[in-house]
Amino acid sequence: MHVQFPFSDDSFKLGSVKTYQKAVRLMRETWEAVLGEPLKLHSAQPLAQFTEALERFSVVMKRSKSQATQLENSLQSRASEDPALEDLLNETLVATPEARSALIARDMDNIPPRLCLDAIWAVAIEKAAGDEVTIPLDDFLRAVMVRVAKEMNWSVPLRVGQNRHFARAWQWLCEVSESSWIDEGYGIRILNTRGPIPAWPQGPGDLRVRIDPSKL
Structure with missing residues (x-):
């Protein structure tokens, strides 16, 4: 569903x-x-x-x-x-x-939306490497931030955690996840090991990202 x-x-x-x-x-x-x-x-x-x-x-x-x-x-x-x-x-x-x-x-609001969305897709493809995989959200976002920092010419990526950058990163991830819905399944699915997915979590917590490369 x-x-x-x-x-x-x-x-x-x-x-x-x-x-x-x-x-x-x-x-x-x-x-x-x-x-x-x-x-x-x-x-x-x-x-x-x-x-x-x-x-x-x-x-x-x-x-x-x-x-x-x-x-x-x-x-x-x-x-x-x-x-x-x-x-x-x-x-x-x-x-x-x-x-x-x-x-x-060095703020998420100063990063072009397309750059963030492209980085999320690129990391998903890289992490899956042909097989379905489930990754802690903080690990996934760290890889995204490394790509973003490179494109923005920042020497240090934005930190991932309970900070001011997380709300925007969460919004872009949710948008990509929604756009990955195909053939009754997500290419990029957000999971919560402790219950329903919160609308606005304060940080990565126990959230996971499940990637199905067949739907990317």
Whole structure:
């Protein structure tokens, strides 16, 4: 039976920007709690707002060690329940401007969709090598990220795990899986060893990818 993945265009849009939106919201709350005034941002787009908020935090954190400690501890505490958000803030909050710019540039949202889709197909064909095979999702995506990094001229592939890159990678994988449905079966099928496939998992977890080369 062909069961489509339970996400829509609207839920994808939410998944692709929600980490930056959450980060900005937490930064506003933390700023007001520690400094006693609202954090005013002039940008409108979530990523631009996040970048602007980081710049504002950097100025204060360089000026006052005590406030820097309060801001950092408060943010980390508030973000601890969201792996993608915690990962984003840990990477960027205390980074140098140059390192921060590079980290933000190396983002799934900056990769052309066709490049990602082609990399997924290529890895599936390579991993199957003529026989049906089941692979842990994290191993599969690491191979995809290696191909993507090469095409993007990045020296280091994006990390695979519970981070801000996973939602977009998951969406592209689901799209490829759907397009592989042929003759009552998937060429690339996503499996969950612990129950139904979640609409928006936080990371690879125990998910698997089963590849049937006869349907690729």
